[in-house]
Amino acid sequence: MRVLVTGGAGYIGSHTVLALAAAGHEVVVVDDFSNAKPAAITRLEELAGRSVPVHAFDLTDAARTDELFATEQLDAVIHFAAFKAVGESVRKPAAYYRNNLDSTLSLVEAMQRHDVSRFVFSSSATVYGEQAPVPYSEDYGFLSSSSPYGQTKVMNERILSDVAAVTEGWKVALLRYFNPVGAHPSGRIGEDPQGVPNNLMPFLAQVAVGRREKLTIFGGDYPTADGTCERDYIHVDDLAEGHVAALEHLDAMSEPVRAFNLGTGTGTSVLQLLHAFERAVGHDLPYEIGPRRPGDLPAYWADPSRAHAELGWRATRTIDDMCADTWRWQSQNPQGYPED
Ligand code: UDP
Secondary structure, three states: OEEEEEOOOOHHHHHHHHHHHHOOOEEEEEOOOOOOOHHHHHHHHHHHOOOOOEEOOOOOOHHHHHHHHHHOOOOEEEEOOOOOOHHHHHHOHHHHHHHHHHHHHHHHHHHHHOOOOEEEEEEEHHHHOOOOOOOEOOOOOOOOOOOHHHHHHHHHHHHHHHHHHHOOOOEEEEEEEOEEEOOOOOOOOOOOOOOOOOOHHHHHHHHHOOOOOOEEEEOOOOOOOOOOOEEOEEEHHHHHHHHHHHHHHHHHOOOOEEEEEEOOOOOEEHHHHHHHHHHHHOOOOOEEEEOOOOOOOOEOOEOOHHHHHHHOOOOOOOHHHHHHHHHHHHHHOOOOOOOO
16 A cells, blocks of 8 residues: 555654555655654665655645645555643643644545545554553543543544544544554664653663663552552554554454554553663663652553454564663664754
């Protein structure tokens, strides 16, 4: 297929472009580079051994989006492009709703006009809210999220479900990610957060490379085995392969919309991840236990059985693989991608 990957220069997008190319698909990227660097594309092209066409614009521009579909022959869309910082979304809700909803609506309308009917959406485990039983199952029906960021995922899932229900031929996969970490084993592409990382793994990686003094663990008194929060960390290359599996499954879907958890099914605590990262680096890393971060849940992980049964996909990479690959990327690129 010829696949439009929105946000294809970003962390998960770039790894998915590579997985698509490896599976024999053609890729067209759209990215406005507001939170990604052009160097990611150069490196992708090196790794894929072919050029990747890139359109640099903001998808909230509906006219530009329509023009793209008028000029490129496309079979499917994988939509990653979005604002993604939970804390920032609390401070700037209007910007998050505007950006994350308008971009999807531009795509949906352009796809309807140009008869493109395959859609894979980048959703998140945050849609399960605070009450869902663990492990999280796709059958849970009361989707909600405490942050505006998470709420844009809930609303986008709803928009796509409503559109697919009434648009002939539409097939939509809603992929609910757990905690993506790791990097391509080449060390050439990886996660490159701007400013202070919000997420645990990139923060740990920056401590290890000397950019941050120490890790602060947000809470050591949770009702878990070691008192720190447990999450379902998934290697970004497993996640990328999950997108390819979902894309290739769309035509066989009996319903217009289907949600799939992409996780491993196992919880790992903050302390366990820290110690795994120390093994990858080869020495201890400085840390302290600080106060809880507002909004964090004690422990959750995926029930990944639907993705295995229906997509034939399961995560295969271990926590040690995730740490080793993150460390290779971070140590080879201590400041992230070069500016160019
Ligand atoms: N965390 C931490 N220190 C940090 C960043 C994160 O202790 O500097 C913890 C956080 O409280 C959570 C886990 O690491 O329990 C994963 O956090 P992250 O932000 O990576 O993902 P989230 O839980 O928001 O999906």
